[in-house]
Amino acid sequence: MAVNFVSSWSDGTTLPESYVFPPEKRPGKDVVPTSKNVPVIDLGKAEGETRKETIQKIIEASKEFGFFQVINHGVPRKVVDETREIFEEFFELPKEEISKFYSSDIGKKCIVFTSNIDFDKEDIHNWRDSVRPLCTPLQECIESWPEKPTRCRKVVGEYVREVGKLGSGLLELISEGLGLEPGYFANELSENHVMAVHHYPPCPDPSLTLGTRRHSDPGLITFVLQGDVPGLQVLKDGKWIGVEAIPHAFVVNIGYQLQIVSNGKLRSVEHRAVTNKDEDRFTVASFIEPIRECIVEPAKALVDAKNPQLYEDFYTPSLYEYGANASFGSDLHMDEEQQFLDAMAMDAPVSSDSGRKED
Ligand SMILES: O=C(O)CCC(=O)C(=O)O
Numbered sequence: 233m234a235v236n237f238v239s240s241w242s243d244g245t246t247l248p249e250s251y252v253f254p255p256e257k258r259p260g261k262d263v264v265p266t267s268k269n270v271p272v273i274d275l276g277k278a279e280g281e282t283r284k285e286t287i288q289k290i291i292e293a294s295k296e297f298g299f300f301q302v303i304n305h306g307v308p309r310k311v312v313d314e315t316r317e318i319f320e321e322f323f324e325l326p327k328e329e330i331s332k333f334y335s336s337d338i339g340k341k342c343i344v345f346t347s348n349i350d351f352d353k354e355d356i357h358n359w360r361d362s363v364r365p366l367c368t369p370l371q372e373c374i375e376s377w378p379e380k381p382t383r384c385r386k387v388v389g390e391y392v393r394e395v396g397k398l399g400s401g402l403l404e405l406i407s408e409g410l411g412l413e414p415g416y417f418a419n420e421l422s423e424n425h426v427m428a429v430h431h432y433p434p435c436p437d438p439s440l441t442l443g444t445r446r447h448s449d450p451g452l453i454t455f456v457l458q459g460d461v462p463g464l465q466v467l468k469d470g471k472w473i474g475v476e477a478i479p480h481a482f483v484v485n486i487g488y489q490l491q492i493v494s495n496g497k498l499r500s501v502e503h504r505a506v507t508n509k510d511e512d513r514f515t516v517a518s519f520i521e522p523i524r525e526c527i528v529e530p531a532k533a534l535v536d537a538k539n540p541q542l543y544e545d546f547y548t549p550s551l552y553e554y555g556a557n558a559s560f561g562s563d564l565h566m567d568e569e570q571q572f573l574d575a576m577a578m579d580a581p582v583s584s585d586s587g588r589k590e591d
């Protein structure tokens with residue numbers, strides 16, 4: 233099947249109309265500061281005397297920005313470098329090879345898409361091509377991942393294991409920081425792991441389009457390898473700030489199910505990725521999230537007379553009713569996402585099919 237991958241038709245000189253965002257959604261020509269404000273946290277200090285202080289930094293950053301970066305995170309450099317190389321090679325394979333994975337079936341263990349999973353239904357497209365391997369259960373998923381490049385399954389399998397360890401460790405620090413019992417997240421709340429790897433080819437006019445449109449992530453927590461080409465921007469007090477590209481660091485952000493579990497203490501913040509004129513940009517996102525059939529609710533320990541429960545408990549399939557593209561690992565459109573959070577807010581009218589469902 234011939235697929236409209238940006239990387240196959242773009243010669244870097246023309247921006248088709250269907251990639252031009254309406255004026256209010258475009259990045260425009262304003263220079264966005266690549267801010268050092270998004271905290272960089274040294275996870276090497278998460279043990280011993282500096283543990284408390286490190287946890288404090290994580291909680292503060294998650295409240296203020298919904299974002300932070302981690303260094304000394306324990307994922308070996310070799311695994312990070314090889315994973316990036318594998319995906320760069322993947323996107324360079326003949327398009328017939330990549331197209332074998334083209335599908336909008338989000339249940340498939342590995343799909344490739346361009347712009348978004350629902351490309352055909354979109355008015356405006358994102359300037360990107362993506363591959364989305366599911367990772368749970370890992371052994372079963374690996375068998376459906378690409379066999380080319382040859383080391384793909386082995387290397388990416390290792391990457392998923394390492395990022396899984398990092399995720400569990402960080403969630404443990406967060407649960408301690410929130411005052412929850414140890415292991416609060418070490419169950420079905422964090423059992424599902426999905427990746428989305430994006431290729432943003434050079435774009436003739438980055439002021440008019442976006443690589444990834446404005447969204448926030450629906451899962452629990454996300455880890456993004458940005459590499460050395462910046463492009464990720466975060467909304468802070470109504471303004472966009474750029475996230476500095478630190479090779480080998482992970483950008484971490486809070487998904488809105490963690491916002492709900494933390495009863496609004498931690499924030500899931502909107503972000504987007506801009507394109508650039510000169511360089512290919514590759515990012516590797518790992519989404520850690522609740523299993524598909526699970527009750528998600530504000531932690532009881534965080535609700536009391538002074539801190540009323542802010543969100544309804546909900547059954548995860550209800551989240552998927554907020555759009556065909558409510559597939560974790562892809563961007564939910566803002567209106568769907570806002571509808572979901574509004575419906576879950578305690579004082580909002582909850583539509584009959586959006587709340588918790590009985591078995
Ligand atoms: O590619 C990026 O910089 C961000 C990607 C992202 O936000 C996502 O996949 O949810």
Ligand SMILES: [Fe+2]
Nearest residue numbers: 447448449503
């Ligand atoms: Fe995202």
